[in-house]
Amino acid sequence: MATFEGVTDFMNVLIVEDEKSLALEIDEYLSREGFTVEHARTCKTAEEKMFVNNYDFILLDLGLPDGDGFDLLKTLKKMSNREDAVIVLTARGEVDDRVRGLEEGADDYLPKPFSLNELLARMHAITRRKHKLESNEVNLKGFKINIQNRTVCHGEERINLTKKEFEIFNYLVLNKNRVISRTNLTEHVWGDVLEINSDSNFVDVHVKNLRKKLSQYAPIDWFETVRSIGYRINI
Amino acid sequence: MKLQFKLTVYNTVTKLAIILCTAVVILFSLEKISYHHISLRLEDKKNEFLRHLSSTTVKDLLQQQDTFIDYNILKDDYIILKEVKYEPINTVIDTFSTAQRTIDRTTETYRILSCKFNYNKKTYFLEVGNTIDAVEQVKETIKSYTLFILIAALTLTLFIDLIFTKYLLNPLYKIIDTKLIRVNDPLNYDYQKISTSTQDFNLLDDSINTLMRKISQMFLLEKQFIANVSHELLTPISIITSRLENILAYETLSEDAENKIFGSLKTLNRLKSIINSLLLISQVENNQFNKADQVNLSEVLHEIQEELEDRIEDKGIKLNQKLKHHITITANRALIHTMLYNVINNAIKYNRLNGHIDITDSLDGSDYVLEITDTGVGMANEQIQRAFERFEKLDTDERESFGLGLAIVKSIAAFHNIAIGITSIKDAGTTISLKFNQLSTSHNLHK
Numbered sequence: 001m002a003t004f005e006g007v008t009d010f011m012n013v014l015i016v017e018d019e020k021s022l023a024l025e026i027d028e029y030l031s032r033e034g035f036t037v038e039h040a041r042t043c044k045t046a047e048e049k050m051f052v053n054n055y056d057f058i059l060l061d062l063g064l065p066d067g068d069g070f071d072l073l074k075t076l077k078k079m080s081n082r083e084d085a086v087i088v089l090t091a092r093g094e095v096d097d098r099v100r101g102l103e104e105g106a107d108d109y110l111p112k113p114f115s116l117n118e119l120l121a122r123m124h125a126i127t128r129r130k131h132k133l134e135s136n137e138v139n140l141k142g143f144k145i146n147i148q149n150r151t152v153c154h155g156e157e158r159i160n161l162t163k164k165e166f167e168i169f170n171y172l173v174l175n176k177n178r179v180i181s182r183t184n185l186t187e188h189v190w191g192d193v194l195e196i197n198s199d200s201n202f203v204d205v206h207v208k209n210l211r212k213k214l215s216q217y218a219p220i221d222w223f224e225t226v227r228s229i230g231y232r233i234n235i
Numbered sequence: 236m237k238l239q240f241k242l243t244v245y246n247t248v249t250k251l252a253i254i255l256c257t258a259v260v261i262l263f264s265l266e267k268i269s270y271h272h273i274s275l276r277l278e279d280k281k282n283e284f285l286r287h288l289s290s291t292t293v294k295d296l297l298q299q300q301d302t303f304i305d306y307n308i309l310k311d312d313y314i315i316l317k318e319v320k321y322e323p324i325n326t327v328i329d330t331f332s333t334a335q336r337t338i339d340r341t342t343e344t345y346r347i348l349s350c351k352f353n354y355n356k357k358t359y360f361l362e363v364g365n366t367i368d369a370v371e372q373v374k375e376t377i378k379s380y381t382l383f384i385l386i387a388a389l390t391l392t393l394f395i396d397l398i399f400t401k402y403l404l405n406p407l408y409k410i411i412d413t414k415l416i417r418v419n420d421p422l423n424y425d426y427q428k429i430s431t432s433t434q435d436f437n438l439l440d441d442s443i444n445t446l447m448r449k450i451s452q453m454f455l456l457e458k459q460f461i462a463n464v465s466h467e468l469l470t471p472i473s474i475i476t477s478r479l480e481n482i483l484a485y486e487t488l489s490e491d492a493e494n495k496i497f498g499s500l501k502t503l504n505r506l507k508s509i510i511n512s513l514l515l516i517s518q519v520e521n522n523q524f525n526k527a528d529q530v531n532l533s534e535v536l537h538e539i540q541e542e543l544e545d546r547i548e549d550k551g552i553k554l555n556q557k558l559k560h561h562i563t564i565t566a567n568r569a570l571i572h573t574m575l576y577n578v579i580n581n582a583i584k585y586n587r588l589n590g591h592i593d594i595t596d597s598l599d600g601s602d603y604v605l606e607i608t609d610t611g612v613g614m615a616n617e618q619i620q621r622a623f624e625r626f627e628k629l630d631t632d633e634r635e636s637f638g639l640g641l642a643i644v645k646s647i648a649a650f651h652n653i654a655i656g657i658t659s660i661k662d663a664g665t666t667i668s669l670k671f672n673q674l675s676t677s678h679n680l681h682k
Binding site for chain 2: 019021022025026028029032091092111112113114115116117178179181183184187190202205206227228229230
């Protein structure tokens, strides 16, 4: 199944991760999203693969059995004509890992444990940024979502959404046909804040407002509230 | 009172006592000895007088008057002989006394020997005297000398004692100051030995050092343990989270199973938050953050207010930010943000519906004090004391409270030398005050 109108189809991903079961889960998820996935468990194999292939994404764990992920990042950055986007995935929790990762040329940083939905959203964000897609518009039952300008239109009419409402809508559309829990949604929109109260209904308030605004233009029976869990957009 | 002064006072008092005792003994024995000598001399004179006595001499002496008086030219001594009414005397009894006598219009104090004796069936009264003015003078001289020596010795020894005890106790004060008072973090402890030749202080110094080594070892172990455990736990959580998310994509999944998986994901998220909080505390306590950012407090507060807008609106809380000063401190921006976020988040969490939160500031001398007051449930005294402990939480409706918020606040505040004060009235509200110390944060005041 392809998302974003086939943008990510045939994109290839290299997962550099020594935890085999985690790599397999990421593989399963991304394959379902239409990515072509390869694994490397050590720095050595990762390096070999990097020399042979160009990847759209390299998901890089820092603590590898035979070296540091940062060294791999340096090697990659020294190679010419490479467009590989790198997302650093780590459980090291070192204070300056994030800063260092971005300084060394990583495109994003995701601390473990992360939601695969969040990983996908980050990958899409990078794709949009890197390739500056012309057709940066998603069509959804008459609603046009422009990711570049962060606007939603129905026909020619622009719907006035707040920043948070757009963020919620965009995340749900990106993860369409999948139930997104309040926890997941809160974490995506408000960030990874310590002790955030995911049980509180302030996400619901924004969703309620969002639905009210959208339903003024067309019926939105595809925008579903899933029991006590969260929301889903069905297409 | 400091040990140094106690020792000095003790030394001075004992010296004073010794000198006074000696002076009293000397004066007393001087009097005794000189009186004894004079008495002996008087007896000798009397005996010699009696030995040379004959009827003619008596007659010669008492020829003209009934009383005979003789004295030397300086009136140092004198002799009086007179005839008194007859009485039978078997043994001559000498009586000694000290009295004043006027001889030739000069009055002086004399040591006097008086006795009666019979001679040729007549009774005579004999008195021999010797002046003791000389002795009294010596006594006076000794008294004034003693006083002078006393004062001089006291001043001198007081001075010397002060210097000596200061020198002697200096290592002790150094140990107290550098090894006990100024230690707030066992990891930054200075193990440098304090140089002293006093064995006891060496022992004390060594013991404290050994103790501190043990404490910091435990400290490090605990911190390492937290860091390692956190790291080791995050990877498995990541695996389970991903696996559960993949299971959710199965089309055959029943609604019940789906619910349970979402419940599990939520629990895992909670676990993640706890571990990340502990990890943060451990990193702060391990000094893994730098604190060189210029942080504008009111800017940070505005950011937090924006982030928490939803929660504030949700509870209908009115947040009044009334900062009078614009303060920039040197600190770690992310940590200050987290600290204030947690404090304000608590003020929201424990507030009543439609309550309010006041953020005020003031200057206390050179310190800057930020106060966050809520109208919430408040705390009893014993709760306040436990509030900053890990996993301590109030009875609350909030199901997602881990009791780590204030523990994080405490560690960040300690890292930045910010003093936290907490006053609370049960069912009325809580005020958290943060005192930014100028010594550590160097404020830039621009009104």
